[in-house]
Amino acid sequence: MFDLPEALLLARIQFAFTVSFHFLFPAITIGLASYLAVLEGLWLKTGREDYMDLFRYWIKIFALVFGMGVVSGIVMSYQFGTNWAVFSDKAGPIIGPLMAYEVLTAFFLEAGFLGVMLFGMQRVGKGLHFTATLMVALGTFVSAFWILSVNSWMHTPAGYAMNAAGQFISAGSWLAIIFNPSFPYRLAHTLLAAYLTTAFIVGGVGAWHLLQDRSNPRARLMFSMAMWMAAIVAPLQIVAGDLHGLNTLEHQPVKVMAMEGHYQSHPEGAPLILFGIPNSAGNRVDYAIQIPKASSLILKHDMNAPLAGLDTVPVADRPPVGIVFWAFRIMVGLGFLMAALGIVSLLARARGKLYDWPWLHRFALMMGPAGLVAVLAGWITTEVGRQPWTIHGLMRTAESASPLAAPAVAASLLAFVVVYFAVFGAGVLYILKLMAKPPALNEGAPPKIPGRAAGTTPAVALRPGAPATD
Amino acid sequence: MNFDLTVIWALIIVVAVFIYVVLDGFDLGLGILFRRFPVGRDRDTAMNSIAPVWDGNETWLVLGGGGLLAAFPLAYALIFSALYAPITAMLLALVFRGVAFEFRWRDPAHRGFWDLAFSGGSLVAALSQGVVLGALLQGIAVQDRAYAGGWWDWLTPFTLITGVSVAIAYALLGATWLVMKAEGRLQQQARAMAWWLGGATLAAIVVVSVATPFLSADYFEKWMRWPGMLAVAPVPVLVALASIAFVRSLKAGHEVAPFLLTLGIFLLCFVGLGISVFPYVVPGAVTIWAAATERSSQVFMLWGTALVLPMILGYTAWSYWVFRGKVSAEGYHA
Numbered sequence A: 001m002f003d004l005p006e007a008l009l010l011a012r013i014q015f016a017f018t019v020s021f022h023f024l025f026p027a028i029t030i031g032l033a034s035y036l037a038v039l040e041g042l043w044l045k046t047g048r049e050d051y052m053d054l055f056r057y058w059i060k061i062f063a064l065v066f067g068m069g070v071v072s073g074i075v076m077s078y079q080f081g082t083n084w085a086v087f088s089d090k091a092g093p094i095i096g097p098l099m100a101y102e103v104l105t106a107f108f109l110e111a112g113f114l115g116v117m118l119f120g121m122q123r124v125g126k127g128l129h130f131t132a133t134l135m136v137a138l139g140t141f142v143s144a145f146w147i148l149s150v151n152s153w154m155h156t157p158a159g160y161a162m163n164a165a166g167q168f169i170s171a172g173s174w175l176a177i178i179f180n181p182s183f184p185y186r187l188a189h190t191l192l193a194a195y196l197t198t199a200f201i202v203g204g205v206g207a208w209h210l211l212q213d214r215s216n217p218r219a220r221l222m223f224s225m226a227m228w229m230a231a232i233v234a235p236l237q238i239v240a241g242d243l244h245g246l247n248t249l250e251h252q253p254v255k256v257m258a259m260e261g262h263y264q265s266h267p268e269g270a271p272l273i274l275f276g277i278p279n280s281a282g283n284r285v286d287y288a289i290q291i292p293k294a295s296s297l298i299l300k301h302d303m304n305a306p307l308a309g310l311d312t313v314p315v316a317d318r319p320p321v322g323i324v325f326w327a328f329r330i331m332v333g334l335g336f337l338m339a340a341l342g343i344v345s346l347l348a349r350a351r352g353k354l355y356d357w358p359w360l361h362r363f364a365l366m367m368g369p370a371g372l373v374a375v376l377a378g379w380i381t382t383e384v385g386r387q388p389w390t391i392h393g394l395m396r397t398a399e400s401a402s403p404l405a406a407p408a409v410a411a412s413l414l415a416f417v418v419v420y421f422a423v424f425g426a427g428v429l430y431i432l433k434l435m436a437k438p439p440a441l442n443e444g445a446p447p448k449i450p451g452r453a454a455g456t457t458p459a460v461a462l463r464p465g466a467p468a469t470d
Numbered sequence B: 001m002n003f004d005l006t007v008i009w010a011l012i013i014v015v016a017v018f019i020y021v022v023l024d025g026f027d028l029g030l031g032i033l034f035r036r037f038p039v040g041r042d043r044d045t046a047m048n049s050i051a052p053v054w055d056g057n058e059t060w061l062v063l064g065g066g067g068l069l070a071a072f073p074l075a076y077a078l079i080f081s082a083l084y085a086p087i088t089a090m091l092l093a094l095v096f097r098g099v100a101f102e103f104r105w106r107d108p109a110h111r112g113f114w115d116l117a118f119s120g121g122s123l124v125a126a127l128s129q130g131v132v133l134g135a136l137l138q139g140i141a142v143q144d145r146a147y148a149g150g151w152w153d154w155l156t157p158f159t160l161i162t163g164v165s166v167a168i169a170y171a172l173l174g175a176t177w178l179v180m181k182a183e184g185r186l187q188q189q190a191r192a193m194a195w196w197l198g199g200a201t202l203a204a205i206v207v208v209s210v211a212t213p214f215l216s217a218d219y220f221e222k223w224m225r226w227p228g229m230l231a232v233a234p235v236p237v238l239v240a241l242a243s244i245a246f247v248r249s250l251k252a253g254h255e256v257a258p259f260l261l262t263l264g265i266f267l268l269c270f271v272g273l274g275i276s277v278f279p280y281v282v283p284g285a286v287t288i289w290a291a292a293t294e295r296s297s298q299v300f301m302l303w304g305t306a307l308v309l310p311m312i313l314g315y316t317a318w319s320y321w322v323f324r325g326k327v328s329a330e331g332y333h334a
Helices: A007-046 A049-083 A085-119 A126-155 A174-178 A183-212 A217-251 A253-260 A294-300 A321-350 A358-366 A370-386 A406-436 B005-036 B041-050 B054-071 B073-082 B084-106 B108-138 B157-181 B184-214 B217-224 B228-232 B234-251 B257-277 B295-322
Strands: A160-162 A168-170 A272-279 A284-291 A389-391 B280-282
Touching: A007 A049, A007 A126, A007 A183, A007 A370, A007 A406, A049 A085, A049 A217, A049 A406, A049 B054, A049 B073, A049 B084, A085 A126, A085 A168, A085 A174, A085 A389, A085 B054, A085 B073, A085 B295, A126 A174, A126 A183, A126 A370, A126 A389, A168 B295, A183 A217, A183 A321, A183 A358, A183 A370, A183 A406, A217 A253, A217 A294, A217 A321, A217 A358, A253 A294, A253 A321, A253 A370, A272 A294, A272 A321, A321 A358, A321 A370, A406 B084, B005 B041, B005 B054, B005 B108, B005 B157, B005 B184, B005 B257, B005 B295, B041 B157, B041 B184, B054 B073, B054 B084, B054 B295, B073 B084, B073 B108, B073 B280, B084 B108, B108 B157, B108 B257, B157 B184, B157 B257, B184 B217, B184 B234, B184 B257, B217 B228, B217 B257, B234 B257
Parallel strands: none
Antiparallel strands: A160 A168, A272 A284
């Protein structure tokens, strides 16, 4: 028999796996909900049918992604208790209320109006339907607000005291807890990331259809809108990311040391290591390609400023450097590529060639999943960079887990992996199938049948692939 | 009078869980019955009757879990780590049934598989919830703020009975929902199901009610000893009356009354459970006061709940109003 890894490691893998899968869905729906609201708003304002066609095209994809986000999210809301019981008990009085506010102010808003958004166009009329779309978009934003506040508090805990039972409790001001030091930066950085994720998916899909038929006006419209987002938001995101990094340096310097690969302290200006292979056993980065003093210049805005390294941190308090180092580089690299695409698209637009340069469309197509990859890489950077803590500096991951036997966690982990890959794999396939179809004139218009039409229309006419009946 | 915020929060959680049981009860129940309906417009109609609302219904489950974490963090930690296997099974089952709402329309070639995922997922989720209920009633081993048992402790004959009972009762809710929302052949079929499911539900209520007092001296004391018995006697009496009314309404061909009477029976069972468990949140081990969060957290959340919950109830009701009346096989899935 082989030995199972210890229960703690399995629980960590399970949480990382389920939260990574889950995070991809809201990363899309946050941006897509807003995009749908913009499309419907422009349609109401201008009456141009292309906007409605795009709305109908993307709402099918939205419904699929949203459904997967809901079911993978329910898993998260219970997993704190099943696998991280000690953390839940100790941190519950602080994070519990924030998560309860998320459910009350965001989840219900999304769920309550989603039905009307998806199914209610004929039942409520244009104005109310647009309101429903706006409410769903608002819900995704509010949800991000609360859950990122919780997450930020785990990185930069503030406004807390301890009670006799060893629980973290409010020291008085809930605003100090909600608006903890890293929250505003994390919120801005993550929301921009979600908008970019959607923009690049929309752009990639538009580019694919332009490569097939560059005269399709709806493909043109979505590509153009996505490229505006890329050109404006990607550079903004680099600025936001830089500010977030400086905030991390102030509150979680050890994480930045791991991101930079700074095993040693540099009293006279630290180099910027572009690439290399972190070697934690030898406390050095092998084969490093570096720019002298550039890290100090970026982080301290002074090339001779001293920067402490991991040599100032006890080994037991260091995060795994390799993962953080590489995840950070993947995120930053993709960020600059996104900005590059945005800038190139401006150039093409200025020359009136936005729809005529196939290499630009191929570039955009290639960048379609870039936002998703960058979001995951960024998430790994910040979460693995917080280790070995669940609540930074206060509660260790090793002290947070439920008292479960390894076989129990191994069995559940296996089940999650199999089910998630099978179910969400199928879901991704269906999304790709929808994306492969060009956005058509009168895109999937719902058949004009009154709601109480039982017995008048064969259901087969409503199946995908069947011709629209109007 | 000095309000005990812990009791108020216990009531809020109980109400949230009850709303969840009622709302997701009918759509899980419909899922359990789903594959007994003929492929084609009957199944499509059944699915469309809950498609616009299932997601909102399931949000109450998140509120139940999240609310428990917020108001009784110790109970949240103990219960979910003790009931690891059934909770995990429920979550995975909900994944299958949740995605089936969209997937079955997107992939006609595999519609049969996603129908099975919808039905099987609904059944496993209902069974798991019943097992969780039974395991809570029979008690959880606790030591030093941590679960002190093994990962199969929940599995007993009693929890299997409660598991099956909840699945049967949900199926009854689903059947009576369809009696209300469907027409023609589908409605007739649902009505026929409601007959035998009603009988099975009553039998399940009797079995669980008889078995529960023998789980602990505390339950026995409340239900079987004079004069305490007198105080709790209205519950079984009302269940009996509601059951008679249920049979009569079904016989008379009413469309809405069977569903409402089933809800009434659910409410009475819920009250009965509350009588058994109070003042514990983990029966026999942790009272609501021992598990309660800090007062400042209670106050902070109470403001939000008082402000937002009426709004939620308002727009949830509006959403049901928008989709009122009989449902057809048509959705947006063109």
